[in-house]
Amino acid sequence: MYAAVVRSFDRPPRYEEFAAPEPTGRQVLVDVLAAGLHPRVRSGANGTHYTSDGSLPLIPGVDGVGRLPDGRRAYFVADDDGPGTMAEQTLLDPRRAVPLPDDADPVVIAAAMNPAMSSWVALRRRISFQPGQSVLVLGATGNAGQMAVQIARHLGAAGIVAAGRDQQRLELLTGLGATRTVSLAGDPAEAADRLGKAAADVDVVIDYTWGAVTERAIPALLTQRAERSAALDWIQIGSMAGPDITLPSFVLRAANLRIMGSGQGSLTAAGIVAELPSLIDQFTAGTLTAAALPVPLAEVERAWTAPIETGRRIVFTPSASA
Numbered sequence: 001m002y003a004a005v006v007r008s009f010d011r012p013p014r015y016e017e018f019a020a021p022e023p024t025g026r027q028v029l030v031d032v033l034a035a036g037l038h039p040r041v042r043s044g045a046n047g048t049h050y051t052s053d054g055s056l057p058l059i060p061g062v063d064g065v066g067r068l069p070d071g072r073r074a075y076f077v078a079d080d081d082g083p084g085t086m087a088e089q090t091l092l093d094p095r096r097a098v099p100l101p102d103d104a105d106p107v108v109i110a111a112a113m114n115p116a117m118s119s120w121v122a123l124r125r126r127i128s129f130q131p132g133q134s135v136l137v138l139g140a141t142g143n144a145g146q147m148a149v150q151i152a153r154h155l156g157a158a159g160i161v162a163a164g165r166d167q168q169r170l171e172l173l174t175g176l177g178a179t180r181t182v183s184l185a186g187d188p189a190e191a192a193d194r195l196g197k198a199a200a201d202v203d204v205v206i207d208y209t210w211g212a213v214t215e216r217a218i219p220a221l222l223t224q225r226a227e228r229s230a231a232l233d234w235i236q237i238g239s240m241a242g243p244d245i246t247l248p249s250f251v252l253r254a255a256n257l258r259i260m261g262s263g264q265g266s267l268t269a270a271g272i273v274a275e276l277p278s279l280i281d282q283f284t285a286g287t288l289t290a291a292a293l294p295v296p297l298a299e300v301e302r303a304w305t306a307p308i309e310t311g312r313r314i315v316f317t318p319s320a321s322a
């Protein structure tokens, strides 16, 4: 078969022939119809993800849509220690797969599920989000952020503050459900002040930035909060602005701040998989939308290093029948 193959962590994958994997146990060999190029895929392929054990060569790709031997299609999440999904064929574990309805577009599903799942499971499993609550999405201009805005609206958020750097994308978020937008561009202290003024009284923060953005945002929000003892659930999901923050101890004493993460590990794989069918339903019904850019897998090397089109996810289509 042909696959995207990483042979060095400092070079993009190349399209080349590779031995098809052999299923063991419950695994099934599937034809891959679509696989998204998510940030998590890039960090796995350049060896910087925390699960990376340095082994090469590897086939990247954490999820995708596959066609089973009986013709059915399924969205699936690849096993952590198995081959990735950016190949004509890969292994599917039925415990990490859900069937796709006939009218589901595999490219849209492959683009959408990873970014959408992040806020869907966070709001439904990490906290008990209630209609009428308000949300700040930090890093709302990315694929996951724009999904979080739509999902917060779908789950009944009364107010949705969308914060990001890209002004054009920020403006588009109003059409997706944001009730207010805040620019994170320019002077960091001024951006934090804008955030504090716009979002001090939200109930939930969905945070894709962390790093310097969050470090300034936490005190900016908490010190301007009308009711400090009102709970603020800060859900850490991504770290686009840096892996670490320094947190002054007073913010934990002076307000009712509850910081938690959401992702694989803070949720069980079974818990995440249980949420997938209802999320897929939203895409087939058109309640949620995602922008996808399908690219033949043969073009992986070029597409990997091409400038990233924010808000539109590259989806490789390895199998000709996609």
Ligand SMILES: NC(=O)c1ccc[n+]([C@@H]2O[C@H](COP(=O)([O-])OP(=O)(O)OC[C@H]3O[C@@H](n4cnc5c(N)ncnc54)[C@H](OP(=O)(O)O)[C@@H]3O)[C@@H](O)[C@H]2O)c1
Pocket (backbone or CB within 6 Å): 038, 039, 040, 114, 115, 117, 118, 139, 140, 141, 142, 143, 144, 145, 164, 165, 166, 184, 208, 209, 213, 237, 238, 239, 240, 241, 242, 262, 263, 264, 310, 311
């Ligand atoms: N835990 C989970 O379950 C889970 C699931 C999916 C994704 N994630 C994580 O969530 C994050 C976002 O994923 P994505 O799919 O949305 O990625 P994406 O589509 O590539 O978007 C990334 C966004 O990050 C913003 N950004 C980058 N550097 C920034 C900085 N220094 N300050 C402020 N904003 C910055 C950019 O905003 P501008 O365009 O406005 O500059 C961009 O829109 C990633 O870290 C990803 O790994 C986690």
